[in-house]
Amino acid sequence: MTVIPRVLAAVAILASVLPFAAATETCQPHEFLYENKSCCVPKGSPPSPPPPPSGKSCPSSNSANWYWSDDKACCLPSSAPPPGNPEPSCPKGHSWNPFDSFCSPPPESNCNDGEWWFDDKKCCLPYGGIPSPPPPPRGSQCPPSGWYWHPEKSCCVPHTPPSAPPQCTFGWEWIFPIFSCQPLPTPPSTPPSKPSGVHYKKRTHKARNNQLCPTGLSACPVTGLTNNVTSDYECIDTQQELESCGGCSSVGAGQDCTAIPGAWNVGCAAGSCAVYNCMAGFRLSLDGKSCIAL
């Protein structure tokens, strides 16, 4: 039976490598053991924790649940994990690193210097676009302001990360699946002679507004640091988006599921937050939408 000694040896090596491994028995009453970082963590969260460094994020926008610790260089929960130490939820597109204890963006978003990640087309694009882009093929147009034809992708792409939805010229509409402007079925150059032309215009306008985002997505204003909430939008699926569940959080609608006090793993299903489990010291409410402090 050589297996057991080998396991013990492995544990001994691990213990000598991990500086906090001996902490198991020695956490103070006001602390709990955070196993994945093998350290004792004070219960509760500091009054004003620093923001996570760029490229890292914590599972909750509510620092009463999770906060960044410069000291440990990771995200720490304010209370012990639920039984089984499951993964916490990360912000949209980010994934949890169990041993590093922070959320990081998807690996494909690492573009070269001077490039940015265009998630809609899953590619890196040069800031400012390419030097002299070819014109779009006949029958297609790109939105005149800030977009150009990308020959390899065979679609229109923006010069810089889009701050506004694509706006085609009059008589053309944005067709999301092919990422270009296509002529409207009824050309506006032949308006009906009766005043119903007004209705046509109105309808076009409405169609244009609905076209801000592809079907099923909502155009949520982006609250910039300096910009007013007027022209910048992002397209969000408020039926599934964790931080804008059921409505655009930037305009105070919907709910930020990650901010539910005591929540550990949460989801947004059909526009409503679902809490899957709660931190130690909380229990799941009967309707499964919140955590109740014990």
Ligand SMILES: *[C@@H]1O[C@H](CO)[C@@H](O)[C@H](O)[C@H]1NC(C)=O
């Ligand atoms: C802790 O580590 C285990 C093993 O990798 C992982 O399955 C679990 O999700 C982790 N939990 C946390 C909170 O990081």
Ligand SMILES: *[C@@H]1O[C@H](CO)[C@@H](O)[C@H](O)[C@H]1NC(C)=O
């Ligand atoms: C935002 O809009 C308000 C009123 O619409 C205006 O008073 C304010 O100056 C604007 N702020 C900026 C930063 O443009």
